[in-house]
Amino acid sequence: MVAPLIELQSVSKCFRAQRTRQETWAIRDVSLNIGEGEFLCLLGPSGCGKSTILDMLAGFEGPTEGRILIAGEPVGRPGPDRGVVFQDASLFPWLSVIDNVTFAPRLSGVAPSTYRAQALELIEKMGLGGFENHAPYELSGGMRQRVAIARAWISNPRILLMDEPFGALDAQTRLEMQETLLAARGQAVSTVLFVTHDIEEALFLADRVAVMSRRPGRITLDIPIPFPRPRCYEALIADPAFSRLKQDIVRILRQEIVARRETDRA
Ligand SMILES: Nc1ncnc2c1ncn2[C@@H]1O[C@H](COP(=O)(O)OP(=O)(O)OP(=O)(O)O)[C@@H](O)[C@H]1O
Ligand SMILES: [Mg+2]
Structure with missing residues (x-):
């Protein structure tokens, strides 16, 4: 059997608050494998x-x-093999759109002639054509998020880590971005870990959906998403199998939220 590209082996994480020194176990005993080229959504x-x-x-x-482990090796420092899109756009506020997008190749000493055309194409694809020289504060929240996505994509990373990247976008733009992401993956296959609150988004995008319990998080459900690719959003939401999967996940998430309220009250 081929070894998975990403392996979490009984992983727990405890944070200690700076002021109170109080400990919080964010996750407990999470084991999860992601294969090369797989698209996993975490809900x-x-x-x-x-x-x-x-x-x-x-x-x-x-x-x-x-x-x-990534490719059998313990995870080291951040590197160009992993592109990250954070929950908030986290752009460099003093850099223009194009300088944000090309940050990684510039840092690694790649000649501008090799990445500039690609960067402009990505910016265009993200609907940001004409804004190359704008500063982040001159963009809307959704536009900033699209710059962050272009910045993660420019290096064609082996692994894309995306934390609710489309959460701040309106429904129409979100759908366009989801389709762009799927199309981009078709060209350069990269392994994606995608965090979202949106069950329909997860079902539209993923090969597999992993559902986590309330804190400390564990994986409570890990299901393959059987819909063939390329996927058409309109056809998918009309498919009864889609509704059934959605209902199953809603039920499990609701149980978790009710259980959390009861724990918080106790
Ligand atoms: N740097 C940190 N220092 C202390 N506690 C932290 C830190 N990062 C996260 N935590 C705690 O770990 C827990 C999990 O946080 P995390 O941000 O991973 O949740 P999440 O599932 O991404 O939530 P959301 O859906 O709201 O983004 C929370 O209780 C949070 O307070
Ligand atoms: Mg989060």
């Missing part, structure tokens, strides 16, 4: 540790317990 209630998993894969945080 779960707020605060269950989704961003924590993403941050550890990106190399910003280490696990408290367990191991995280």
